[in-house]
Amino acid sequence: MSTPSTGSRGLGARLYRGLSSVPMWAFALVWLLPSLGLFVNSFRTRDGQRGSGFWRTVPDQFTIENYQTVFEANTVNSLGVSLLNSLAISIPATIIPISIAAFAAYGFAWIDFKGRKWLFIITVSILAIPLQVALIPLLKMYVGGAHLTLPFIGKTLTFIPAWGINGTSTAVWLTHTGFAMPFAIFLLHNYISSLPKDIFESARIDGADHFTIFWRLVLPLSIPVLAAFAIFQFLWTWNDFLIALTMIGSANPDALPTTVAIANLAGDFGRNEHLLPAGAFVQAFVPLVVFFALQRYFVRGLLAGSIKG
Amino acid sequence: MNLSRWKSMLALLFALALFTAACSGDEVVDAAGDAADAAGDAAEDVVDDVTDDDAMEEDDDAMEDDDAMEDDDAMEDGAMEDTGVVTITGPERDESEAGALQTALSAFGEANGIDITYTGSADWEAEINVALEGGTEPDISIFPQPGKLADFARDGRLLEVPADTAASVSANWDAGSWGFGTVDGTQFGIPNKTDLKSLVWYQPARFEALGYEIPESWDELLALTDQAIADGNTPWCVGIESGQATGWPFTDWVEDVMLRTAGPEAYDQWVAGDLDFADPQVVGVFEAVKELWDRPGAVYADSGSISATAFQANGQPLVDGDCLMHRQASFFSAFMPEGTPVADGSEGAVDVFYFPANGDSRPILVAGTLVGAFHDRPEVWAVMEYLGGPEFANARQAAQKEAKGGDGSLSGFLTAVKGADLSLYEPLAQSMMEIMANAEVARFDGSDLMPADVGAGTFWSEGTSFVNGDVTALEAAEAIDASWP
Numbered sequence: 074m075s076t077p078s079t080g081s082r083g084l085g086a087r088l089y090r091g092l093s094s095v096p097m098w099a100f101a102l103v104w105l106l107p108s109l110g111l112f113v114n115s116f117r118t119r120d121g122q123r124g125s126g127f128w129r130t131v132p133d134q135f136t137i138e139n140y141q142t143v144f145e146a147n148t149v150n151s152l153g154v155s156l157l158n159s160l161a162i163s164i165p166a167t168i169i170p171i172s173i174a175a176f177a178a179y180g181f182a183w184i185d186f187k188g189r190k191w192l193f194i195i196t197v198s199i200l201a202i203p204l205q206v207a208l209i210p211l212l213k214m215y216v217g218g219a220h221l222t223l224p225f226i227g228k229t230l231t232f233i234p235a236w237g238i239n240g241t242s243t244a245v246w247l248t249h250t251g252f253a254m255p256f257a258i259f260l261l262h263n264y265i266s267s268l269p270k271d272i273f274e275s276a277r278i279d280g281a282d283h284f285t286i287f288w289r290l291v292l293p294l295s296i297p298v299l300a301a302f303a304i305f306q307f308l309w310t311w312n313d314f315l316i317a318l319t320m321i322g323s324a325n326p327d328a329l330p331t332t333v334a335i336a337n338l339a340g341d342f343g344r345n346e347h348l349l350p351a352g353a354f355v356q357a358f359v360p361l362v363v364f365f366a367l368q369r370y371f372v373r374g375l376l377a378g379s380i381k382g
Numbered sequence: 383m384n385l386s387r388w389k390s391m392l393a394l395l396f397a398l399a400l401f402t403a404a405c406s407g408d409e410v411v412d413a414a415g416d417a418a419d420a421a422g423d424a425a426e427d428v429v430d431d432v433t434d435d436d437a438m439e440e441d442d443d444a445m446e447d448d449d450a451m452e453d454d455d456a457m458e459d460g461a462m463e464d465t466g467v468v469t470i471t472g473p474e475r476d477e478s479e480a481g482a483l484q485t486a487l488s489a490f491g492e493a494n495g496i497d498i499t500y501t502g503s504a505d506w507e508a509e510i511n512v513a514l515e516g517g518t519e520p521d522i523s524i525f526p527q528p529g530k531l532a533d534f535a536r537d538g539r540l541l542e543v544p545a546d547t548a549a550s551v552s553a554n555w556d557a558g559s560w561g562f563g564t565v566d567g568t569q570f571g572i573p574n575k576t577d578l579k580s581l582v583w584y585q586p587a588r589f590e591a592l593g594y595e596i597p598e599s600w601d602e603l604l605a606l607t608d609q610a611i612a613d614g615n616t617p618w619c620v621g622i623e624s625g626q627a628t629g630w631p632f633t634d635w636v637e638d639v640m641l642r643t644a645g646p647e648a649y650d651q652w653v654a655g656d657l658d659f660a661d662p663q664v665v666g667v668f669e670a671v672k673e674l675w676d677r678p679g680a681v682y683a684d685s686g687s688i689s690a691t692a693f694q695a696n697g698q699p700l701v702d703g704d705c706l707m708h709r710q711a712s713f714f715s716a717f718m719p720e721g722t723p724v725a726d727g728s729e730g731a732v733d734v735f736y737f738p739a740n741g742d743s744r745p746i747l748v749a750g751t752l753v754g755a756f757h758d759r760p761e762v763w764a765v766m767e768y769l770g771g772p773e774f775a776n777a778r779q780a781a782q783k784e785a786k787g788g789d790g791s792l793s794g795f796l797t798a799v800k801g802a803d804l805s806l807y808e809p810l811a812q813s814m815m816e817i818m819a820n821a822e823v824a825r826f827d828g829s830d831l832m833p834a835d836v837g838a839g840t841f842w843s844e845g846t847s848f849v850n851g852d853v854t855a856l857e858a859a860e861a862i863d864a865s866w867p
Contacts, residue, residue: 120719123695212516239518322509323471323501324518336504340476343625343694344716 115139115350122347139351143338152355154327155334159311159359161242162330166249166310167303173250174257175265175299179287181258182266183273193262199255204248208319211248215239215320240324245317249310257302264298265291300370308360331356468498468765471510472524472751475502482782482795489777490768496761514539514756521757522766524574527830528562529837531754535570540754543569547763551770554799558824563752571752572770576798578814579711579747579827580638580737583700587729594706596735600642603738607680610706616682619705620675621691622849629842631693632671632849633829635709638747640667642739646823653828655866659859668848668855675849681705689846697722701730709737711749712814715792724792725810733810736817745823748798749830772801779806798824833867840865 113127116135143152180186181193218235222228238244268291276286292299314332321328335352339345470487474480480502491498501520503509507530513519514534525531534540543551548569552560555573563571589596592615597603610617622631641649644663651657652664659665675681675688682705684698685691696708697718708714712734715724723731739745753769755762768774775797782793783806792808798818807815818824829837844858853861 118720120698123692124698209512209515212512212518216517239516318505318509319512319516322513322518323503323506323520324469324513326501326503333503333505337475337502339504341474341479342713342716345476346694 111350111353114347115354117347119345119347122350139348140355143348143352143355152331152334152352155329155331156355156359158242158328159330159332162245162249162313162317163307163310166246166253167306169246169250170253170257170306171261171299171303174254174261174302175292175295176287177254177258178261178265179283179291181262183286184283196255197259200259204252205315207252208248208316212239212244212319215244215247240321240328242321242328242330244320245313245330246310248316248320249306249313253306253309257306260302261295261298264295268294297370300367304364304367304370307363311360312356464759464761466496466761468496468522468762469520470498470500470522470524470753470765471506471513471520472500472502473504473506473526474524474751475504478782478785479794481785482778482793485781486774486777487765487768490765490774494761494764496765498765519756521759521762522753522755522769525571525752525754526749527837528571528752528826529831529834531563531571531752532565534754535565535568539756540570541756541758543572543755543766544763547572547767551767554771554801556798556800556824559748559750559798562750562826563754571754572766573798574751574753574769574774576748576750576796576818577712578796578818579634579749580745580817581710581712581714581734581814582737583708583710583714583732583734584706585700585703586725586727586731586733588703588706592706597738599738600740604674607674607677611677611679616679616705617707618675618681619684619696619699619708620681620688621683621685621693621696622689622846623685623692624694627838627842628689629846629849630829631710632845633837633841634711634747634827635671636664636667636845637825637828638709638737639671640664640828641745641747641823641825643667643670646745646825649825649828653825653831655832659862660856661859665855665859668845668859672849672855687850689850700732712796712811713794715810716794724808725813726790734814743822744817744820745825746818746821747827748818748824749827750798770799772799772803775799776803776806779803783808835865835867836862 110127113130114122116137116139117127117130118134118136118138121130121134145151177196181189181196214233215236215238218231219233221230221232223230238247272290273286276290281289311330312332313330314336317330318333321330321333331352335349335356338348338352468491472483474483480500483502484500487498487500490496506523510519510523519539531540543563551572552569559573559576560569562573563569565571584596592610592613594606594610595602597606607617620631622629624630637649640652640663644652644667648657648663652659652661657664681688682699683691684695684704693710694717696705696710697714699705700708701719701722718724718732725731725733736744736746753766755766775795779793779795779797779802782795783789783791786793790808792810796811796814796818798815802815804812804815829841831837832841840862844853844861847853848855848858
């Protein structure tokens, strides 16, 4: 290949790259604009936010008062404690389903047992059940347990004792764990079943049992998909409002996560709505950290199982 | 035993498990008898074990739940044991409001050995339904709408106020306010707080400079509107945008004018659904409000149109002098720009006058909260009685004023209870309480009494369309009638 041709191709390519990035930047800017407005408004006073649009701010009006207010320890609205509550919900609700689903996915993919196909179909079809329909029955079970009084003899069997865990973060992460399971198993199964068969056979020949194969081979190879699912699940549980509100609600305000605490920030008749942008950025900070820390796995994991080869 | 029999037995067991899971909860609460009690005791032991093992910060929570379960047991046995714990939920959640409420409750609780906890939530309306379904309802709830209280009362969820409690608390309230808690002739709710809606916010200094008098009658108010327009001043600030509740300030106007032009009897029929929206009296009120707003130069709307202007955004233009008057409830003090002086005689101070009426009856439109009880225990009724009395109002007012900045600050709390200590209130609040005391006719905000489909639905949405000019008053009224359940 001669030098001039390389040069002209390089120029064209550079021009193409440069031009093609223009609409990209334009799109990114348009998409970022609402967040930017929210961010700017989070540093403005109530009267400032009510009086004019964020684009009309002058920097010397900025104040960090809103952030101070949302963190001030007080009776109902402090975000500091609620952040810890959010972590107490999101971390178990991320780690537990991944651990269980990884075992299950390996079983479905590589252990040959009777009814495997049907069990897998049932598991995946549970994905279609909306979690909203199960919230109240679950809450009842957390409060009162599951009992059956046998007819005629009047004997009561207790299948699930009355834990009374409503109003605790346990009820929330337990619910998240349950509802995450079908998707986790589905995603991990697609990835794990696409691992090359040869390595399992050679491991078997070397005398490895299922547990060793899972622990020494499958888990290390599955890190991208595990990380991708962890991001999904963490974001979903961190941003969850409905389940936390149902399972904790007013029963125990000290255990409420950030989402519900922020909803309460706005105040009666929305008189403290100016605190919401600051609250939103406090809430968004942790997921952003998680996302950027794990983002190199994100795209790799998203493709998991999509190309079998 | 062959394989298929094993399978069918497994399936049976599975079905049984599903069935029990589905009808759980009810068993413990409803079923009486030794067996259920035994199960409850066993369950408590398990809770204790869990508590011991997992301890940590959830310790206290588990303990509270433990208490709650004992409540259930107590109810099953028909006994009313004093647990010394009372839980209250409600929609008020501002730091100052909820904090003052808790302070007032704690003061009573400490004096009487009751541990009282108040929890406010932005989603109280949804949450109380969930809690009732799940069997986790609080002992007492604070209702912002008598309509919701009546719904629960008719469903048999709420407990009737015992005669002795009712007798002692009813003496604290005038018949009108007390009647807000009456459902089909039975007392279920106790009034707890009052907001006054028939108010017009204005700046006395500007009125004086322009030579305007406070209108004493509805006719004078209309005349003042015309005069202000003729002088080149914008008389009114109006904005009815409020997110999903857009239109409620319009319904307040309609209710207030309805009370003035059609009278309280027609108002009661209308709220109860016996007088159609399409009735000429109601349609006439719709049109009267719009006619007033549509007079050229009558309304300053901060965002261009009335329905696009947030109701909160009317404080700034009033202070800036873009308009002379703004009709809004007593709580609007919270939406005045920070540092606005109230009723202290200074240049920029804002004050209120009574939204006037022809004749001497001086009807007022009010809103407020009622308390209703879900559990029958002596300490619950003791707290209920306290919540409906002047001691509570005074304690809350003192705490709330302190939270809002001490002397010279408006607390935002208002009550029509007899025996409230007026010296705790600022002059502006005192004048509001005087208006309430002088009123012969008081009616609760009608949209809070109507079925939610109308009062929190079509009345708002059709009213907004009417204000926008998309539909005529009659079309809006007929659409609202059609949605009445």
